[in-house]
Amino acid sequence: MSSFDDMDAFEGASLSARAMAARPAPYLDDLNEAQRAAVEQLDGPVLMLAGAGTGKTKALTARIVHLLVSGRARPNEILSVTFTNKAAREMKTRVGRMLGQQIEGMPWLGTFHAICVKLLRRHAELVGLKSNFTILDTDDQLRLLKQLIAANNIDEKRWPARQLLGLIDQWKNRAWVPSKVPASEASAYNHRGTELYEQYQARLRELNACDFGDLLLHMVTIFQAHPDVLEQYQRWFRYILVDEYQDTNVAQYLWLRLLAGGHKNICCVGDDDQSIYGWRGAEVGNILRFEKDFPGAHVVRLEQNYRSTAHILAAASGVIRGNEGRLGKELWTEAEGGEKVRLIGHWDGEEEARWIGEEIESLQKGTRGIDPHSLDDMAILVRASHQMRAFEDRFLTIGLPYRVIGGPRFYERLEIRDAMAYFRLVVSPEDDLAFERIVNTPKRGLGDKAQQTIQATAREFGVTLLEGARIAIDEDRIRGKGGGQLRMLCENLARWGRMTGDKDVTHMELAEIILDESGYTTMWQNDKTPEAPGRLENLKELVKALEGFENLQGFLEHVALIMDNETEESGAKVSIMTLHAAKGLEFPVVFLPGWEDGLFPSQRSMDESGLKGLEEERRLAYVGITRAEELCTISFAGNRRVFGQWQSALPSRFIDELPEAHVEVLTPPGLYGGGYGAAAAYGGGSGIETRAAEANVYNSPGWKRLQQRSSQRPVSQPRESRTQVIDLEAVSAFEMGQRVFHQKFGYGAITGIEGDKLEIAFEKAGTKKVVARFVHAEDDVPF
DNA sequence: GCATCTAAAGCGATG
DNA sequence: CTTTAGATGC
Numbered sequence: 001m002s003s004f005d006d007m008d009a010f011e012g013a014s015l016s017a018r019a020m021a022a023r024p025a026p027y028l029d030d031l032n033e034a035q036r037a038a039v040e041q042l043d044g045p046v047l048m049l050a051g052a053g054t055g056k057t058k059a060l061t062a063r064i065v066h067l068l069v070s071g072r073a074r075p076n077e078i079l080s081v082t083f084t085n086k087a088a089r090e091m092k093t094r095v096g097r098m099l100g101q102q103i104e105g106m107p108w109l110g111t112f113h114a115i116c117v118k119l120l121r122r123h124a125e126l127v128g129l130k131s132n133f134t135i136l137d138t139d140d141q142l143r144l145l146k147q148l149i150a151a152n153n154i155d156e157k158r159w160p161a162r163q164l165l166g167l168i169d170q171w172k173n174r175a176w177v178p179s180k181v182p183a184s185e186a187s188a189y190n191h192r193g194t195e196l197y198e199q200y201q202a203r204l205r206e207l208n209a210c211d212f213g214d215l216l217l218h219m220v221t222i223f224q225a226h227p228d229v230l231e232q233y234q235r236w237f238r239y240i241l242v243d244e245y246q247d248t249n250v251a252q253y254l255w256l257r258l259l260a261g262g263h264k265n266i267c268c269v270g271d272d273d274q275s276i277y278g279w280r281g282a283e284v285g286n287i288l289r290f291e292k293d294f295p296g297a298h299v300v301r302l303e304q305n306y307r308s309t310a311h312i313l314a315a316a317s318g319v320i321r322g323n324e325g326r327l328g329k330e331l332w333t334e335a336e337g338g339e340k341v342r343l344i345g346h347w348d349g350e351e352e353a354r355w356i357g358e359e360i361e362s363l364q365k366g367t368r369g370i371d372p373h374s375l376d377d378m379a380i381l382v383r384a385s386h387q388m389r390a391f392e393d394r395f396l397t398i399g400l401p402y403r404v405i406g407g408p409r410f411y412e413r414l415e416i417r418d419a420m421a422y423f424r425l426v427v428s429p430e431d432d433l434a435f436e437r438i439v440n441t442p443k444r445g446l447g448d449k450a451q452q453t454i455q456a457t458a459r460e461f462g463v464t465l466l467e468g469a470r471i472a473i474d475e476d477r478i479r480g481k482g483g484g485q486l487r488m489l490c491e492n493l494a495r496w497g498r499m500t501g502d503k504d505v506t507h508m509e510l511a512e513i514i515l516d517e518s519g520y521t522t523m524w525q526n527d528k529t530p531e532a533p534g535r536l537e538n539l540k541e542l543v544k545a546l547e548g549f550e551n552l553q554g555f556l557e558h559v560a561l562i563m564d565n566e567t568e569e570s571g572a573k574v575s576i577m578t579l580h581a582a583k584g585l586e587f588p589v590v591f592l593p594g595w596e597d598g599l600f601p602s603q604r605s606m607d608e609s610g611l612k613g614l615e616e617e618r619r620l621a622y623v624g625i626t627r628a629e630e631l632c633t634i635s636f637a638g639n640r641r642v643f644g645q646w647q648s649a650l651p652s653r654f655i656d657e658l659p660e661a662h663v664e665v666l667t668p669p670g671l672y673g674g675g676y677g678a679a680a681a682y683g684g685g686s687g688i689e690t691r692a693a694e695a696n697v698y699n700s701p702g703w704k705r706l707q708q709r710s711s712q713r714p715v716s717q718p719r720e721s722r723t724q725v726i727d728l729e730a731v732s733a734f735e736m737g738q739r740v741f742h743q744k745f746g747y748g749a750i751t752g753i754e755g756d757k758l759e760i761a762f763e764k765a766g767t768k769k770v771v772a773r774f775v776h777a778e779d780d781v782p783f
Numbered sequence: 784g785c786a787t788c789t790a791a792a793g794c795g796a797t798g
Numbered sequence: 799c800t801t802t803a804g805a806t807g808c
Contacts, residue, residue, distance in 0.1 A: 084797065113798040135798090212798050247797090279795065384794060389799095406796080440784095447784045482784085580796060604794055620795090643793070644799035 027062045027098045035059040038267075038300040039066050042239070045260075045294030046267040047287070051331045052274065052316070052626035053307025053586065057087075060243060060269055061094040064106075067239055068099070079237040079259065080109040083244045087584065088114070091243075108237065112252050116215040117557075119233075126226060127218045134209045134424065134556075139417060140433050141165055141211050148199050154192065164189050168197050172213030173281030175220050175251040177201075207432065216251040223258045234262035245270030245290075249281035257293065264294060272327050273320050274623050276580060278609070278616045288327065305331045307586055309338030311662040312632050316625040318659040323615045331626075339370070340664040341625070341632045345651065348639040349387075349594075353394040356380065356591050359633070360400060360574055363589055370631065375401060375572040379587040381579050381624050383600040386642075387593065388576050395574070397757070399771035405577035411559060415524065415535040419542055420559065422514050425466065426496045427553050435465040442523035444485035450478050466493065492517060500552060507551045511543050528747065579624045590628035595621075595636040596649035621654045634658070731756050731772040741776045 031039060035055055038048045039062045050056035064080065067073050082088045088110045095106065108115060117135070124131045136144070145161040145168075167188055171181055178198040185193065204210055210218065223230040240260050242248070245268035248256070260266035268290060275284045291297050305313055313331045320326070346352040366372035380391055388404060395402045410416060418441055421434040439454070440446040457477060458468025472478050473487045496514050499505050505513070515521045521539065524532050549555040575587070594600055601617035609616070625632055636651045731753060734740065738750045740760060751767065752759030758775055761767045 111798060116798095137798095215798080277796080280797075385796095386794070386800095443785080445784065449784080578795070599794095602795075641799075 027065050031055075031059065031062060032304055034300055034302050034304070035062070037298075038302065039063045041298050041300070042067060042070070042072055043265055045264050045290070045297040047245075047290045047294075047297055047299045048267060048269040048302065049299065049327055049329055050269055050271055050302040051305065051329050052271065052623070053305045054302035054331070055304075055306055056243075056269055056271075056302060057090065057094065059302065060241060061091055061098055063241065063267065064091070064095050064109075065098045073238045075105040076107050077236060077238045078106070078108060078241065079115070079239070080106070080241040081112050081115060081243065081256075082109075083111060083247055084584075085111055085114070087243060112255075113212060113215050116219050116255075120210075120215060120218055120222075121557075123219075123222050123226075123229060126222045126229070128205045129210065129218075130208050132208070132428070132557075134207070134428070134431060135215070136204075136209050136211045136433070137412065137417065138165070139412075140209075143433065143436070144203060144207075145196075145200060148196055148203065152192070152196065152199075154190070159190050164193065164196060167193050168200060169213055170281060171197065172211075172217050173249040173251055175217060175254050177217065177221060208430075209433075213251070216255055220251055220254050220258065223255070230258055231262070233259055238263065238265060240266040242266070242268045243270075246272050246275035246284055246287045247277045247282045248286050250283055250286075253283065253286045260294075266294065271329070273323070273329065273619055274583065276583065276616060276620050276623060278612065279605070288325065301329055303329055303331055305333045307629050308333065308626060308632075309335055309630060311338055311340045312625060312628050314662040315341040315632070315658050316622050318662070319618060319625065319654055319657045320622040322657050323618055339631050340662050341634065341658065342664050342666050343655065343658070344633065344635045344666040346635060346637045349390045349637045349641065350394070352593050352635050352637045353390040356391070356593060356633075356635070357394050357398055357400055359591075360589075361398075363631075373589055375574045377587055378589040378591070379575040379577065379582065379585070379627070380591045380593065381577060381582045381627060383579055383594055383602060383620070385578055387599075391576055391593075396770055396774060399756075399773060401571055401573040403573040403575055405575055406581040410538070410541070413535070413538060415538055416542055418520065419511075419515060419539055420556070422518060422520065423511065423552050423556060425493060426500065426514060427556060429466045429493065429497065430464045432465045435469075438518075439465075439469070439486075439489070442519045444489065445480070445482035446478075446486060447482075450482050450486070453477050466490065489518070507549070507555070508543055508546045510552065511546055515539060515543075530742070530747075579620050582627050583623055586627055586629055588629045589631045590624070590633070592621075592624050592632065592634045593636075594640075595634050595652035595655055596640065597652050598649055599640070600652050601654070618654065618657075621652075731758065733777070734758060734772060734775065738777065742770060742774060 028036060028039065032055070035058065038046065038059050042063075048056070048059065050059070064078060067078060068075060080091065082091065092106060092109055095109075107118075110118075120127075120129075121131045121133075124133055142161055142165055145164050146156065149156050149159070149161055149164070171185070176182070178194060178201055181194045181197065188194070189196065204214070223233075237259055240256065242256060247270070256266065256268075268287070270287050272284055272287050275282060275287070278284065291299065308316075310333055313333055317330060344355070346355060360375070360378055363370060363373050363378065364375060382388055382391075385406070392402065392404070394400075411420070418438060421431075421437040424431045424434040425438065436451070439451060454465055454469045454472055456468075457472040457475075458465045461468060461471055463471070469486055470490050473483060473490065476483075478486060496510065496517075499510050499513070500507070502510075521536070524535050524539070527535075545559075546552070546555050549558070597603075600621070601614055605613035605617055607613075625634075634655065636655065637649070639646055639648050641647075734750055734753065736750055736753065739747065740750060740758075741747055742760065748760040750758050751761045752769075754769070756772055757769045758772050759767060759769050760775070
């Protein structure tokens with residue numbers, strides 16, 4: 001084990017405390033009373049209950065600065081954990097800005113996982129790993145589990161690997177090693193869950209690998225079994241700060257409690273009303289229990305909101321009031337005036353998308369006393385990602401620029417994982433999982449049979465797959481085209497491996513060489529699907545990302561934890577994302593579509609977790625509303641197509657919880673009268689509102705009409721956009737029958753021209769009408 | 784060994 | 799409806 005003092009992170013990070021103390025402390029001046037209290041109470045346990053938009057990050061960064069300036073701790077003695085890399089990055093820059101100087105050494109400001117990797121590399125041998133262990137992504141985990149399931153003669157059809165993975169994840173979130181899984185879980189996964197968990201852990205150790213859950217679990221295990229190690233860190237980390245404490249799971253909680261066990265200088269920041277990750281193992285209980293865990297804790301409430309109008313806050317408060325067992329907070333603001341929260345019902349999901357599209361266009365120009373807004377200021381927040389499609393389709397048709405936030409993250413993408421597998425294999429030839437992944441990608445004529453031969457050979461000689469492959473070739477066990485290709489792959493890998501030591505080739509050049517010579521780049525160049533250009537683009541991004549690292553090895557060690565889906569595109573765009581992805585963000589204008597019972601609150605959530613599930617959904621509604629600064633529009637549709645089936649739905653029960661005084665009900669032309677929704681059906685809301693709801697909705701002709709027609713496919717109502725800009729110039733470049741390419745739908749032929757829109761029969765996506773400027777001539781594809 | 788068809792499942796998402 | 803994994807056929 002390397003000595004404590006060797007650790008990079010523990011040295012060279014000092015910033016002269018005296019030099020800073022001499023500076024004035026403007027960071028305290030623009031804090032309000034509560035924020036200031038939270039910042040100045042440096043010693044002992046502190047719970048900062050920070051509502052949405054109350055300047056939480058500001059207080060947190062001021063606290064770090066205060067610790068540094070007051071000389072309580074050096075930058076490398078502060079442990080500061082966040083959940084996302086984005087949050088970590090933001091805190092780093094804000095601390096730097098507040099100090100008025102860039103500060104290199106905040107090595108322990110990062111995500112739980114990033115910090116645990118750093119620690120675990122130092123102590124890996126205590127849990128049977130080498131310090132250069134690899135971190136598996138979900139894909140690798142799943143493949144491993146499938147192998148185990150097959151080896152145990154379990155029918156994967158009846159007992160899917162995904163289920164087992166979910167189970168193991170949950171156990172790890174609760175900090176249960178295989179031997180600690182309680183008997184109550186014994187029946188899980190056909191009574192073989194624990195057994196397979198044990199095998200999985202053993203296999204990980206063989207592979208010198210661990211998964212994300214292990215990063216924390218191993219550290220907890222080490223701290224519990226080696227008090228001397230724990231004590232070192234308890235002493236070293238003089239102050240601990242935790243962001244988004246309501247999202248911590250049991251393993252993270254134990255980890256924190258162990259580290260804070262000595263001095264108890266721990267400050268947890270969170271908002272129980274924004275706990276929306278229960279299904280991922282987060283325990284709201286952690287935050288509710290804080291004062292019991294840390295007796296004498298100072299609890300500070302940040303309740304003054306600087307983000308939203310009073311109407312928006314009132315609406316959010318009205319909804320969240322429905323939850324039990326809250327720590328209790330009431331947001332308030334000095335701001336006056338503003339628009340009420342708007343509520344509108346639609347016939348179906350497409351109508352909803354159409355209306356929101358038009359609304360966005362008129363807000364762009366400014367309307368009814370609302371100033372013009374950039375598209376960057378507007379966001380659509382949906383409950384489930386499949387709701388996004390309706391908006392994408394509509395926005396493509398009317399030519400409204402949008403960006404989808406979330407989606408598959410950069411490093412989870414197929415091409416990135418493939419490329420990384422090549423790099424992994426070059427750096428560590430014993431990485432069998434990487435070998436399996438790329439041996440026949442691109443296609444080398446090595447199918448099941450050849451791969452089984454390699455596996456068998458490797459087992460026979462007790463060597464890695466790559467070594468087994470080499471032996472298999474030498475002994476002529478794999479013949480024909482595949483054999484030759486495999487020989488070439490092995491030789492290439494060996495050659496690239498030697499090049500890692502070559503001073504004349506930078507690791508970026510090497511990465512390019514690997515991708516080119518393996519045929520991987522060519523594979524995508526020859527691919528004619530619409531995704532291919534984007535994938536090549538991503539590979540370029542990947543190589544660019546290498547720049548910040550010393551070598552391939554260094555890059556790989558960090559990549560699983562630091563890669564973000566971050567491509568800065570030019571031009572203003574409206575954002576579309578899930579409510580989960582929206583946490584921590586804010587927008588002047590927010591649309592919240594799809595407020596229908598079953599969709600939101602989600603049926604699945606309620607089925608799985610009952611009242612707890614419903615309460616988490618309610619917090620999600622609270623998070624959604626509080627993202628809005630000026631204008632918040634909630635909508636629901638009477639009919640929606642789910643998995644191709646038309647289904648009718650009732651307005652969300654959360655709509656009844658919106659306080660009427662702060663809501664303006666909009667009535668779109670030609671639709672049933674607006675009004676409150678499902679109160680009667682659930683007995684929610686006040687008596688008056690409930691009766692009003694019955695009168696307005698259930699007995700209204702419009703509602704009855706809606707009910708009657710709900711089983712039929714609704715006729716879409718073509719209505720031209722008020723703000724249509726016809727770009728005939730773009731259309732003139734095309735003619736009937738021409739073959740064209742579209743970013744989203746791929747290749748197709750023009751079958752009609754109408755105004756500025758083209759009707760195109762796509763090869764894969766069917767016939768669609770799209771705006772001409774999103775279409776390229778076939779020979780003008782922007783690769 | 785690979786391409787093409789067919790059946791079944793998909794609901795929320797960070798490291 | 800869409801995607802994807804597995805089976806089937808060539």
